[in-house]
Amino acid sequence: MIIAEQKPFEEIAKMTANFDKVLLLGCNECVTVCLAGGEKEVGVLAASLRMLRKQGDRPLITLEETVTRQCEWEYLDQIEKLAEEAECIISMACGVGVQFVAERFPDKWVIPALNTKSAGGSVKHGIWEERCGLCGECILYKTGGVCPVARCSKRILNGPCGGSQNGKCEVKDVDCIWDQIYKRMAALGRMDWLMEIEPEKDWSKARDGGPRKLIREDVMISE
């Protein structure tokens, strides 16, 4: 899933200071699971903003809604009336949701309430780790299902580097993922695979090649 985290409250308060009636829009997918932008977080942020503004002379009216997915037009169609009512929309989705909302409602000012962090998962309650760097050409079959692109600090494809110490990365306080890859390949009896030198990766398929667009004619619905 996409992992996101709420922006500092002060930042959100500043971005919304010029508005008197806002729609706080949650998303029921990833950001609900990572406890950043679901129905509950919408309620908490709405109450927080109202309480802040009630102390001044410019109280804030909040509308609250949470849609199935902000990154799909059909769910945004459902909030057309609500969006009309509000002066601006505070999107509590990932950056994708924010942009879909902005595009769907071109005359509305849209404010992101979250910082979108990574593609990963929850390893235990309250801890989310990055797992995939969205490189566009998956090489997990060569590394025992452990991704060096997203999880090696240096994105090394033939690791580990000289800085791997006792299973820890030299760059930051994380496990050296190449150490993990070695251990896993050894356990699977595939050490010989690691003897192959991995050639340079074609980064044009990653974000480095510019914005990516996927087209599948087989699933298109003809008019």
Added chain:
Amino acid sequence: MSDFQPKIVAFCCYYCAYSAADLAGSMRLQYPPTVRMIEQPCSGRIDIRLILQAFEDGADGVYVAGCLEGDCHFLKGNYRAKLRVAQAKKILDDVGIGGDRVEMYNLSGSMGPRFAEIAHEMHERIKKLGPSPLNRKVEPSQLNCEAEPAAGQQ
């Protein structure tokens, strides 16, 4: 300010604080009438939204009372409540109401005197803090919501 009578909402777990309140009553112990109790099936029922709602609806202080640590009838409800109260404190600090206005307490059903003591403690604390900023007017310039120059206006 001295005649200020705070409104304090106490979210009390049925198995401990609520029974302790009963006991305090049977023991004829006095505690401030400013404390309004709301029975909960477990302190783990407490949610940050509930705490914020209490303040929005006019409370000057809120506390959650759950079983002693390790004694929750639902095993971990009171630990969860503790974390949520801590988070609520942070939010209340952020919005300018003040995290001191919310607290978590632990006691058992047999601790009637402690129940009364907690009620006194919270009453005194909130009395000292004065009415919640939501229940009085403050200068807008004291607020953290000045617009950023670049923030968009329609």
